[in-house]
Amino acid sequence: GQALNIALLPGDGIGPEVMDVAEAVLDLLIQRYQLPLGHTRFDWPSHAWHQSHGQMMPSDGVAQLREFDAMLLGALGDPGPLEDSSRFVLSDSVSLAPLLALRKQLDLWACERPARWLPGAPQYLADPRAREVDMLVIRENSEGEYSGQGGRLAPGTAQEVATQVEVFTARATERLIRHAFRRARQRSTQREVPRQFKNDKHAQVCLITKRNAQPFWGDLYTDTFHRIAAEFPDVDIHHELVDAACMKFVQCPWRFDVVVASNLHGDILTDLAAVLCGGPGLAPSANLNPDEPSLPALFEPVHGSAPDIAGQNLADPRATLMSLAMLLDNLAHHHPAIGSAAQHLHDLIQADLAREANGEAFSGTRETGQRLCQWLAA
Amino acid sequence: GQALNIALLPGDGIGPEVMDVAEAVLDLLIQRYQLPLGHTRFDWPSHAWHQSHGQMMPSDGVAQLREFDAMLLGALGDPGPLEDSSRFVLSDSVSLAPLLALRKQLDLWACERPARWLPGAPQYLADPRAREVDMLVIRENSEGEYSGQGGRLAPGTAQEVATQVEVFTARATERLIRHAFRRARQRSTQREVPRQFKNDKHAQVCLITKRNAQPFWGDLYTDTFHRIAAEFPDVDIHHELVDAACMKFVQCPWRFDVVVASNLHGDILTDLAAVLCGGPGLAPSANLNPDEPSLPALFEPVHGSAPDIAGQNLADPRATLMSLAMLLDNLAHHHPAIGSAAQHLHDLIQADLAREANGEAFSGTRETGQRLCQWLAA
Ligand SMILES: CC(C)[C@H](C(=O)O)[C@@H](O)C(=O)O
Ligand SMILES: CC(C)[C@H](C(=O)O)[C@@H](O)C(=O)O
Numbered sequence: 001g002q003a004l005n006i007a008l009l010p011g012d013g014i015g016p017e018v019m020d021v022a023e024a025v026l027d028l029l030i031q032r033y034q035l036p037l038g039h040t041r042f043d044w045p046s047h048a049w050h051q052s053h054g055q056m057m058p059s060d061g062v063a064q065l066r067e068f069d070a071m072l073l074g075a076l077g078d079p080g081p082l083e084d085s086s087r088f089v090l091s092d093s094v095s096l097a098p099l100l101a102l103r104k105q106l107d108l109w110a111c112e113r114p115a116r117w118l119p120g121a122p123q124y125l126a127d128p129r130a131r132e133v134d135m136l137v138i139r140e141n142s143e144g145e146y147s148g149q150g151g152r153l154a155p156g157t158a159q160e161v162a163t164q165v166e167v168f169t170a171r172a173t174e175r176l177i178r179h180a181f182r183r184a185r186q187r188s189t190q191r192e193v194p195r196q197f198k199n200d201k202h203a204q205v206c207l208i209t210k211r212n213a214q215p216f217w218g219d220l221y222t223d224t225f226h227r228i229a230a231e232f233p234d235v236d237i238h239h240e241l242v243d244a245a246c247m248k249f250v251q252c253p254w255r256f257d258v259v260v261a262s263n264l265h266g267d268i269l270t271d272l273a274a275v276l277c278g279g280p281g282l283a284p285s286a287n288l289n290p291d292e293p294s295l296p297a298l299f300e301p302v303h304g305s306a307p308d309i310a311g312q313n314l315a316d317p318r319a320t321l322m323s324l325a326m327l328l329d330n331l332a333h334h335h336p337a338i339g340s341a342a343q344h345l346h347d348l349i350q351a352d353l354a355r356e357a358n359g360e361a362f363s364g365t366r367e368t369g370q371r372l373c374q375w376l377a378a
Numbered sequence: 379g380q381a382l383n384i385a386l387l388p389g390d391g392i393g394p395e396v397m398d399v400a401e402a403v404l405d406l407l408i409q410r411y412q413l414p415l416g417h418t419r420f421d422w423p424s425h426a427w428h429q430s431h432g433q434m435m436p437s438d439g440v441a442q443l444r445e446f447d448a449m450l451l452g453a454l455g456d457p458g459p460l461e462d463s464s465r466f467v468l469s470d471s472v473s474l475a476p477l478l479a480l481r482k483q484l485d486l487w488a489c490e491r492p493a494r495w496l497p498g499a500p501q502y503l504a505d506p507r508a509r510e511v512d513m514l515v516i517r518e519n520s521e522g523e524y525s526g527q528g529g530r531l532a533p534g535t536a537q538e539v540a541t542q543v544e545v546f547t548a549r550a551t552e553r554l555i556r557h558a559f560r561r562a563r564q565r566s567t568q569r570e571v572p573r574q575f576k577n578d579k580h581a582q583v584c585l586i587t588k589r590n591a592q593p594f595w596g597d598l599y600t601d602t603f604h605r606i607a608a609e610f611p612d613v614d615i616h617h618e619l620v621d622a623a624c625m626k627f628v629q630c631p632w633r634f635d636v637v638v639a640s641n642l643h644g645d646i647l648t649d650l651a652a653v654l655c656g657g658p659g660l661a662p663s664a665n666l667n668p669d670e671p672s673l674p675a676l677f678e679p680v681h682g683s684a685p686d687i688a689g690q691n692l693a694d695p696r697a698t699l700m701s702l703a704m705l706l707d708n709l710a711h712h713h714p715a716i717g718s719a720a721q722h723l724h725d726l727i728q729a730d731l732a733r734e735a736n737g738e739a740f741s742g743t744r745e746t747g748q749r750l751c752q753w754l755a756a
Binding site: 220 | 455469470471474478501502503504505523524528529530532533534535536537538539540541542543544545546547548549552588589590591592593594595596597598601620621622624625628629641642645646648649650652653654657658682
């Protein structure tokens with residue numbers, strides 16, 4: 001078959017460092033498994049590009065990327081040091097625009113963020129059952145609170161009124177929720193051991209809304225959820241208000257299986273889920289279009305560009321490597337060797353993390369990469 | 379002086395049970411400290427009222443309550459059991475309308491939710507420093523994501539578009555943020571031991587937005603925050619995106635002092651803060667208008683009506699008692715004995731909770747009330 005092409009987008013801050021590791025690992029996987037894969041690294045979207053071109057990426061950037069089979073992103077954004085948030089290089093809405101543009105213009109409407117705690121990962125929760133966290137948060141990625149509609153009337157005056165319009169469509173809601181049910185069913189068939197849910201079904205979807213205070217789309221989500229649930233009698237259903245869900249993520253995260261949420265709620269819940277699994281340095285994600293497998297999916301760590309630690313060899317590259325493993329999984333239907341490489345990478349990441357279960361500290365961005373490469377070359 | 383009047387609003391679900399405890403404790407405090415306080419208990423707003431009157435409260439309900447000096451609310455809402463979310467008695471937006479109506483119509487624009495971990499409270503976080511959690515989340519209570527604007531176009535069809543309009547004004551933003559700075563300053567003067575912040579100032583305000591994805595009000599909040607911060611050079615400032623803030627609430631909650639957030643972000647963060655302090659059964663709150671001390675403030679536990687455990691003597695009444703203590707604190711400027719009673723109540727709650735630090739289990743709604751009453755009568 002024809003070679004598949006992967007676009008590597010390092011971005012800003014710690015992005016290039018973690019991408020260096022991912023690129024080296026990818027090269028060794030290609031070699032070892034004879035993968036029909038090529039890759040191209042781009043220096044945009046990024047601040048550096050902005051500095052010389054006045055924009056974050058070329059005007060035909062999205063069109064160029066559309067030709068690839070998958071994309072791996074490091075991180076975007078540079079909000080300046082936390083202590084001095086006035087020192088903005090670029091406003092975050094400018095520096096992050098390419099990320100939202102890629103998600104929206106390529107119609108990557110489903111964002112999947114699996115959250116599994118792996119041995120060796122930091123444990124922020126006291127309850128030992130929290131080690132059994134194994135959920136998949138599916139986030140709406142194309143509309144809702146991120147519709148970008150609204151504005152500022154009389155900005156900077158005492159009379160200012162700012163609006164942000166949340167726009168939700170039946171079409172996007174329905175495809176999102178149906179995808180969540182399909183994933184829950186799929187996960188249940190892949191699971192060897194039954195989950196410890198209160199309920200007795202093997203698969204569960206939890207819908208998140210804030211319908212008691214935001215009834216308009218809350219009702220659209222709820223109605224759609226119940227209608228689609230009827231097509232999946234084998235899947236348990238559950239509803240949580242977003243505030244209560246945050247509480248339960250801390251109190252009993254092992255109870256959740258698939259969680260489906262709007263753009264903003266999903267953003268919040270996935271950051272919370274990431275920390276339950278040891279922090280953003282261990283949380284991968286995929287932005288994809290389940291209806292159009294020919295569109296390149298975008299894989300990225302959940303973490304941001306962390307400018308405060310950039311260039312210091314402190315960033316954990318494993319979230320990016322986990323995202324790379326998801327990327328390979330996603331391309332595995334093209335060639336069985338890609339699936340084997342993905343599995344190998346998953347195993348290596350777990351083995352590397354397990355060292356830390358035995359008390360070893362995280363050894364640095366480059367050292368982590370070198371160790372994995374040694375194992376792969378062995 | 380004239381007697382002050384407190385409206386007791388038990389509401390639904392576990393509301394009446396926890397209110398019974400609060401009422402008994404209040405009576406004993408009035409007696410023991412000769413407090414110039416009277417109280418009236420209302421059977422609205424509630425479902426029971428709805429069943430016989432077709433509405434959650436009388437049309438002049440808000441006007442009646444305006445005549446009081448303070449209000450204590452148990453809980454509102456009855457979404458039916460979690461497992462069967464289709465069995466709605468009333469849609470939650472109807473059953474909760476009175477709560478939002480009280481906040482908005484009485485212009486109780488500031489919602490204050492202190493979060494302190496107290497010995498004996500459940501500890502969900504593994505890090506022992508989490509016992510030092512001591513923050514105050516100040517939530518916007520009058521507009522923003524809860525403006526109630528929007529609707530459903532072509533509801534129930536494949537063409538449906540639902541909108542929810544977030545509306546933010548400079549006026550509400552400015553008063554909110556200034557209030558947060560004042561509170562931070564006030565807390566720092568009341569604090570005996572300096573906080574363990576990274577920064578060296580004694581007081582800190584952290585602003586929450588999602589300005590990278592929701593720039594319109596994000597910019598209004600950020601601009602206003604920086605302008606007002608200049609009036610408070612003694613207070614450190616900090617900004618977090620709401621998703622990152624949720625993560626940090628789990629990773630390092632002891633770093634936060636005053637946190638100021640929009641209506642929805644505040645809703646989410648206060649539920650999270652509540653669980654860090656042992657759960658919603660230990661989280662009090664106040665809805666107030668700092669500019670108009672003559673308007674009655676509304677005190678309520680952060681928890682909901684929890685219909686699944688109603689009538690089973692399982693609800694922890696201490697969040698309501700803590701809210702009552704806040705209510706008394708708030709009226710203390712009228713009479714010094716009210717302040718003494720508030721302090722006594724704070725101490726009793728802590729003493730009661732401390733029993734659980736020694737391994738005793740929570741002993742039931744009524745038993746907790748009886749024990750506190752015995753201590754008070756002693
Ligand atoms: C950077 C930001 C716009 C983005 C989002 O909110 O979607 C990020 O937080 C994420 O979760 O991918
Ligand atoms: C019941 C609901 C409308 C309410 C809110 O979101 O404000 C509650 O969650 C709260 O935090 O007081």
